[in-house]
Amino acid sequence: MLTGWEPHGDNHYTVTGQWPRLHSFFTAVNGHHDPLLIAETVRQTGLLLAHTEYDVPLTHHFLMWDLTLHTDPTHTHIGPTPATVTLHTTCTDIKHRATHLAGFRLNTTIHRDGHPTATATASFTCVSPAVYQRLRAPHTQPHQPPLTPPPPTHPHHVGRTHPDDVVLSPTPTPHHWHLRTNTHHPILFDHPLDHTPGMLLIEAARQATTALIGHPTHPTHITTHFTRYAELHLPTHIHAHPTHPHTTHANPDTSNTNTNTGSNTHSTNGNHTHTRNTGTGTGTGTGTGHTHTRITGTQNNTTIFTTTITTPPPTT
Known part of the structure; x- marks a missing residue:
């Protein structure tokens, strides 16, 4: 997504990027660029600046602890050409371990054609291969292969067109899925x-x-907090519920069930340097008809992430 960057001193940077008119995964939503494409642009910006401006070796691993994104749909429409964007970015809360960057917070405002289009913050930590191996060794044994993906929910029910892009599997419980x-x-x-x-x-x-x-x-608003690694060999449960009153729809897939369960009780806390409150997050798109949803992911009854999403009413 990124095309270049320029430092301005005092940890301020201008990063340029381009959003394609068509993407195989980050597909258009009602004629607008996918907000998750914008989130991915922010994630890539953090990695780019860490490597180029803070000398993080390419062999190091990154852990993203949270991401908050606000978008203005007025300026996210898909035009006749790819969208050229500028990310005005500041890095704060910079921490070092010995001579290497250990962590930082990214704060950015994204402009398109001179118009503020989105704002975002995200925090990262960086660890060496040796530290990462010590963190992950108890949870990545050869006898623990990834789970076989369970059957997908119907793509139409989750805003997708292809089953391969569906990341949820139905359960008998409304608003509850397997990952x-x-x-x-x-x-x-x-x-x-x-x-x-x-x-x-x-x-x-x-x-x-x-x-x-x-x-x-x-x-129009996404806030996510990650508290633990999501292990590939353990089933992950996704729960969603509204945080403000609005009409909900029954889970259209409750007729299909998946009974994939696991009994491994490893605690896989990826937070090796500090703890972070998962928080609840609040949406900002609070106009008439906006909905606010809280989503929680768990493994072995332990929360691994929480997300709050604000969405506008459907277009007619």
């Missing part, structure tokens, strides 16, 4: 990982929101 983690997905797993990536969990939250409110969604 589908396909480690061969070319976008969500564009390189090998020993855990479920954060962007897949945010996509699960968006799909759960779509199923809950009953129509494709263009979130």
